Amino acid sequence: xxEECTFFDTAPNYGAEKSExxxxxxxxxxxxxxxxxxKCGHQSSGEQNFEPEQLLTSVESS
Numbered sequence: 606x607x608e609e610c611t612f613f614d615t616a617p618n619y620g621a622e623k624s625e626x627x628x629x630x631x632x633x634x635x636x637x638x639x640x641x642x643x644k645c646g647h648q649s650s651g652e653q654n655f656e657p658e659q660l661l662t663s664v665e666s667s
Contacts, residue, residue: 611639617667618649625667643667 613632615624625643632639645663646655 613639613641615641616644616647617663618647622649 613628615628617625619625620627625641628641632641643664645660645667647653
């Protein structure tokens, strides 16, 4: 049986802020076959910002 991971849980600040980019590159040929969940509100600096404008910016950047 061929087992594959089809769900990725990430955030903009994972992997030295490169997680989303690396996942995107790794799955680009199978993008329609996976689900990506990305968080927002937490920054790599430790700052937290859950203001609607900041959340929207984070989602659009992801």
